[in-house]
Amino acid sequence: MKSHWLQFLIAACLIHLTSAQTTCKCLSFQPCWPSASDFSNLASRLSQPLIRPTPPASACYPPSHPSGDCTDVLAHLDDGPWHDNLPGAMQSINFENFTFDNETINACHYNTTLGYPCDQGNIPIIGVDARTVGDIQAGVSFAAKHNLKLVIKNTGHDYLGRSMTRGGFMLWTHNLKNITYNECFVQDGAPSNSPTYQALTLGAGGWILGGGHSPLSPSYGLVIDNVLQFTLVLASGEHVTANAYQNEDLFWALRGGGGGTFQWLPFTSFSLSVNFSTPDIVQNVTTEYFAMLPELSNAGWGGFAFMPQGKLLARFFASNESLVQGNATFSSFLASAQAAVPNPQDFGVFPESFPSFYDAYLAFFNVTGQVGGTNEFVSRLVSLEIAKDQPEKVSKAALGVSNGVTFIFVAGGAVSRANPDSAGLNPAWREALGLLVSDAASDLEVLDTVSPNSGTYFNEASLYEKDFKTTFFGSHYAQLNNDDLFLVAEGVGSDDWDKSLICRL
Numbered sequence: 001m002k003s004h005w006l007q008f009l010i011a012a013c014l015i016h017l018t019s020a021q022t023t024c025k026c027l028s029f030q031p032c033w034p035s036a037s038d039f040s041n042l043a044s045r046l047s048q049p050l051i052r053p054t055p056p057a058s059a060c061y062p063p064s065h066p067s068g069d070c071t072d073v074l075a076h077l078d079d080g081p082w083h084d085n086l087p088g089a090m091q092s093i094n095f096e097n098f099t100f101d102n103e104t105i106n107a108c109h110y111n112t113t114l115g116y117p118c119d120q121g122n123i124p125i126i127g128v129d130a131r132t133v134g135d136i137q138a139g140v141s142f143a144a145k146h147n148l149k150l151v152i153k154n155t156g157h158d159y160l161g162r163s164m165t166r167g168g169f170m171l172w173t174h175n176l177k178n179i180t181y182n183e184c185f186v187q188d189g190a191p192s193n194s195p196t197y198q199a200l201t202l203g204a205g206g207w208i209l210g211g212g213h214s215p216l217s218p219s220y221g222l223v224i225d226n227v228l229q230f231t232l233v234l235a236s237g238e239h240v241t242a243n244a245y246q247n248e249d250l251f252w253a254l255r256g257g258g259g260g261t262f263q264w265l266p267f268t269s270f271s272l273s274v275n276f277s278t279p280d281i282v283q284n285v286t287t288e289y290f291a292m293l294p295e296l297s298n299a300g301w302g303g304f305a306f307m308p309q310g311k312l313l314a315r316f317f318a319s320n321e322s323l324v325q326g327n328a329t330f331s332s333f334l335a336s337a338q339a340a341v342p343n344p345q346d347f348g349v350f351p352e353s354f355p356s357f358y359d360a361y362l363a364f365f366n367v368t369g370q371v372g373g374t375n376e377f378v379s380r381l382v383s384l385e386i387a388k389d390q391p392e393k394v395s396k397a398a399l400g401v402s403n404g405v406t407f408i409f410v411a412g413g414a415v416s417r418a419n420p421d422s423a424g425l426n427p428a429w430r431e432a433l434g435l436l437v438s439d440a441a442s443d444l445e446v447l448d449t450v451s452p453n454s455g456t457y458f459n460e461a462s463l464y465e466k467d468f469k470t471t472f473f474g475s476h477y478a479q480l481n482n483d484d485l486f487l488v489a490e491g492v493g494s495d496d497w498d499k500s501l502i503c504r505l
């Protein structure tokens with residue numbers, strides 16, 4: 001039986017293909033936009049009706065007589081899955097806005113008392129609800145034929161607003177939800193004595209193209225280190241397979257190497273909450289925190305930490321660990337940190353064990369309250385080597401961040417053991433311990449001091465990088481190519497286009 005680990009249905013970039021004949025893309029408010037009969041022709045080739053994404057807040061207009069359930073919209077503003085199910089909604093709502101060069105905002109405001117009209121903003125007015133390979137092929141070919149600004153929107157957060165463009169044409173892949181399991185998967189074209197894998201086939205998007213980190217990465221590697229095969233639609237509309245045996249250059253550009261196994265393993269979390277009374281104690285405990293992480297990542301632990309003024313809130317996760325092992329792992333850090341913090345009430349430790357990752361996932365991640373705000377970040381990967389040799393330098397950089405830093409501890413361990421050249425991924429990842437994130441552009445300078453080659457994870461980064469080629473792709477940029485269809489801000493080839501990616505320079 002033929003199957004695929006990843007039914008990777010769209011390439012957001014990185015494909016060698018045709019080049020453009022025209023200078024500018026055609027937008028929905030221009031005369032070149034396809035006619036109603038062009039769209040009905042397209043609709044006849046799709047498994048679903050065309051979608052017409054609208055701003056979520058449009059339900060609140062006109063304010064005197066709302067067209068929809070405005071109360072429901074406002075009640076779900078911080079509810080991630082609710083946003084995901086609407087093609088017109090972003091998790092970071094600032095990207096629903098369009099801002100003209102003269103700084104006028106075109107948007108549909110959630111606050112109706114401001115007195116603005118409800119405008120479409122950054123949201124494409126029409127698109128394809130893709131459920132099959134045929135849907136993707138039809139949408140991609142239509143966008144190419146009519147020279148439209150194609151935007152691909154899947155599920156989850158997009159901190160660079162790459163899945164919305166005012167006047168664009170949307171390919172909405174959110175409903176590609178099938179997941180199938182194959183106990184003895186073999187890659188297409190593999191020699192007859194090749195190993196078989198336990199594999200899942202599922203729809204994929206930007207998370208994977210960016211590398212795909214999680215607290216499990218120190219145990220199992222990034223998601224790209226576990227992909228066996230992609231199937232994808234090229235800008236030509238062609239449906240192809242990329243793996244270690246065919247389209248190897250595409251496979252390299254899309255990911256890395258390796259194979260995964262899936263087991264029901266116990267899962268342990270360790271949460272830590274510390275209130276600091278003096279700057280010296282902050283520095284001490286934060287230094288001890290970073291000093292312990294390289295070793296922890298080798299033992300398969302990952303996690304997150306948030307360091308607002310005067311506090312450290314950290315959570316660690318490990319699969320296949322018991323509480324006894326967990327307690328042993330953290331004992332020397334806890335002893336030193338507790339010795340440094342004079343008041344025992346300032347120090348909280350909460351170990352918890354779960355029968356599986358999924359139970360821990362439900363406990364910690366199936367939550368509301370993390371979306372519906374406005375987001376813009378700067379970020380840098382933190383060097384594993386510097387954390388090992390000069391943890392104090394890392395803690396100084398982290399504590400030097402203006403509004404409190406977030407540390408995403410998702411590298412080291414298995415991520416650092418993969419060959420950096422096995423994948424198109426920025427090689428800085430393989431030298432990293434995790435990602436420092438701040439919301440203030442002025443913090444980049446201090447973050448750069450502890451970063452391998454000033455590299456970062458491009459899905460959680462600034463829209464205004466000075467040198468995105470190096471920062472996002474490192475030495476691998478030169479080996480990556482793009483066509484003129486799958487363009488995104490600060491993506492491969494984007495610097496051949498104006499800042500809105502509408503006109504070729």
Ligand SMILES: *[C@@H]1O[C@H](CO)[C@@H](O)[C@H](O)[C@H]1NC(C)=O
Binds near residue numbers: 100101102103104
């Ligand atoms: C800003 O630019 C837009 C688009 O050109 C225009 O429609 C709008 O009237 C301008 N606003 C102001 C205040 O000049």
Ligand SMILES: *[C@@H]1O[C@H](CO)[C@@H](O)[C@H](O)[C@H]1NC(C)=O
Binds near residue numbers: 093096107109374
């Ligand atoms: C538009 O963006 C601005 C700034 O990012 C934000 O203050 C405002 O709330 C946004 N408006 C909407 C409707 O999201």
Ligand SMILES: *[C@@H]1O[C@H](CO)[C@@H](O)[C@H](O)[C@H]1NC(C)=O
Binds near residue numbers: 111113
């Ligand atoms: C909505 O805008 C009004 C007028 O500027 C302001 O007084 C009010 O606080 C805003 N409401 C919210 C929920 O932001």
Ligand SMILES: *[C@@H]1O[C@H](CO)[C@@H](O)[C@H](O)[C@H]1NC(C)=O
Binds near residue numbers: 178
């Ligand atoms: C998804 O799975 C269902 C049920 O197994 C099947 O009927 C459908 O054809 C699948 N869709 C795709 C796009 O593979």
Ligand SMILES: *[C@@H]1O[C@H](CO)[C@@H](O)[C@H](O)[C@H]1NC(C)=O
Binds near residue numbers: 263320
């Ligand atoms: C889980 O831990 C047990 C005992 O420490 C070990 O024997 C086993 O190999 C581990 N399994 C995995 C998948 O790491």
Ligand SMILES: *[C@@H]1O[C@H](CO)[C@@H](O)[C@H](O)[C@H]1NC(C)=O
Binds near residue numbers: 324349
């Ligand atoms: C782990 O440590 C906590 C305190 O840090 C303690 O309350 C708990 O009993 C320990 N659990 C095991 C299984 O050792």
Ligand SMILES: *[C@@H]1O[C@H](CO)[C@@H](O)[C@H](O)[C@H]1NC(C)=O
Binds near residue numbers: 284287288336340
């Ligand atoms: C932090 O304080 C503890 C207890 O006083 C001490 O053992 C440890 O060496 C200090 N660590 C650093 C990095 O200053």
Ligand SMILES: *[C@@H]1O[C@H](CO)[C@@H](O)[C@H](O)[C@H]1NC(C)=O
Binds near residue numbers: 345
């Ligand atoms: C720290 O301070 C917060 C209030 O800011 C309090 O809720 C918490 O219980 C304190 N202690 C710990 C260990 O977090």
Ligand SMILES: *[C@@H]1O[C@H](CO)[C@@H](O)[C@H](O)[C@H]1NC(C)=O
Binds near residue numbers: 362366367
């Ligand atoms: C996740 O949380 C939502 C909202 O609280 C709840 O309705 C849903 O059942 C939860 N999902 C699972 C799988 O428990």
